Amino acid sequence: DAGVTQSPTHLIKTRGQHVTLRCSPISGHKSVSWYQQVLGQGPQFIFQYYEKEERGRGNFPDRFSARQFPNYSSELNVNALLLGDSALYLCASSLDSRDYGYTFGSGTRLTVV
């Protein structure tokens, strides 16, 4: 079975642009969570979705938004990119929002120049 897949793997954007990152969960998993990992730090929670509904939101500005589709895949959108948004963006899936069994994807490396 395929694990959590994220696309693209790498991305370079210019300040002020918009970016969309995509995540496909493990088959059967209905919850997706997004994390931002700045170099040298631990993952920081951005959003959690379950059954297309937002179940949690971290301390990130409104420039960050996400959604989950009927097939449980998810998109993370970031508007008006700043240099500080450069990071590894991780997606994790689980059976449901209360499941401890997080499985992470390999992430999307976003560089803002």
Added chain:
Amino acid sequence: GENVEQHPSTLSVQEGDSAVIKCTYSDSASNYFPWYKQELGKGPQLIIDIRSNVGEKKDQRIAVTLNKTAKHFSLHITETQPEDSAVYFCAASIQSGGSYIPTFGRGTSLIVHP
């Protein structure tokens, strides 16, 4: 919200030695403590976890201990091997509104020298 502190940030050991990574958490309501290993170019992978009703858990060469009173927990790796070299993250979580959302420490870069 929850705050997790992790030490040391870097740990260098010789193959065969033991390695210990320590974490503290702030919210006494946290009841689940996973440890993740992140290799270069990959996402974090769960290696062991412990719940608040257990003081110690062991899985082959790795073990985790939890002291709820002091609000700290530790990862112990014995007989380290070069393939143990990676960044290790501790995390603590509370179920909030029915959701599991772990808070991560800053990570420990473990280097095992052959």
